[in-house]
Amino acid sequence: MEIIYGTTNPAKLRLMKDYLSGTGIKIIGLNELSELPGEPGEYGRTPLENARGKAEYYYRILKRPVFSCDSGLVIEGLPEEEQPGVHVRRRNGKILTDSEMTGYYAAVAARFGGRCRTRYQNGICVIFSETERYEHDGEDISGESFWLVDQPKSQKEKGFPLDCISVDMKTGLYFVDEGSALGTGEEEKGFRHFWQTVLEAHEKRAQSDGREQG
Numbered sequence: 001m002e003i004i005y006g007t008t009n010p011a012k013l014r015l016m017k018d019y020l021s022g023t024g025i026k027i028i029g030l031n032e033l034s035e036l037p038g039e040p041g042e043y044g045r046t047p048l049e050n051a052r053g054k055a056e057y058y059y060r061i062l063k064r065p066v067f068s069c070d071s072g073l074v075i076e077g078l079p080e081e082e083q084p085g086v087h088v089r090r091r092n093g094k095i096l097t098d099s100e101m102t103g104y105y106a107a108v109a110a111r112f113g114g115r116c117r118t119r120y121q122n123g124i125c126v127i128f129s130e131t132e133r134y135e136h137d138g139e140d141i142s143g144e145s146f147w148l149v150d151q152p153k154s155q156k157e158k159g160f161p162l163d164c165i166s167v168d169m170k171t172g173l174y175f176v177d178e179g180s181a182l183g184t185g186e187e188e189k190g191f192r193h194f195w196q197t198v199l200e201a202h203e204k205r206a207q208s209d210g211r212e213q214g
Contacts, residue, residue: 001199002026003126004033006058006068011159016069019188020195030058037061042086047072048123048137050086055125055133067126073162075108075148076117088162098161102152106165110150115167118148122187126198132205134198140190145169153177 005013005027013029020027030036040057044050047070054068073084089096091104109116123137147167153174155164163175173180 001202002028002065004028004030004058004062004064004066006030006054006066008036008039009159011157012069016191019191023192023195023199025195025199033062042070044070044086046123046137047086047121048125048135051123051137052125052135055127059127065126065128067124069122069124071123072121074119074121076119076145077112078108078116098155098158101161102155102165105148105162106150106152109148109165114151115147115149117145117169118166119143119145124191124194128202132202134194134201136194138190141187141194142190143187144185146175 001024003025005016007013008030010029010031013027013031017027037058038061040054042050042053044053050070051068054070055066058066058068070086071088072086073088075083084091089101096104120143121137122142124135124141126134146169148162149165149167152164153176155161155176157163157176160175166175167173168175168180171180
């Protein structure tokens with residue numbers, strides 16, 4: 001099955017392709033299309049609302065099966081009004097660059113003595129047609145808690161600017177360290193299970209539609 005991933009972020013595209021390796025799902029990034037659609041706005045209050053809005057936007061333009069993911073950041077101990085949520089890159093009315101994001105969140109960690117417990121919340125929306133879509137934002141696709149720290153390492157890959165100040169709580173490795181599993185083991189299982197459920201439901205629907213047409 002071929003489906004478009006509504007993102008221009010090469011790191012996110014590579015990660016999802018890794019997650020779904022061997023499933024029979026062929027993912028195409030927006031940058032791989034002959035003509036790049038415009039960028040949708042982000043007006044949702046949750047990762048799922050943003051993912052839904054992006055998927056709907058790209059489906060209206062492309063008229064092809066498409067999905068989108070979005071994330072929110074939750075920092076334990078931070079007041080509600082300061083929680084990044086879905087506005088991880090937008091702080092104090094400004095869109096931060098990768099280096100500015102690193103600096104901003106390293107300073108947050110410094111407020112907690114050098115590290116703070118953090119986790120991502122993820123949402124995904126898949127649209128096959130006007131009448132067929134699948135959504136999910138459960139804990140199983142949101143990964144494990146990790147330490148956000150105030151001492152950065154060198155960034156390894158564009159697209160995940162906080163990896164250089166994110167530390168696996170079990171191994172003590174930075175997400176950019178060689179051999180780090182990025183704390184995504186459970187997240188990968190969650191995404192693969194979601195997609196397996198989607199594939200089964202999509203196949204049953206196609207078979208049902210085929211019987212009705214026959």
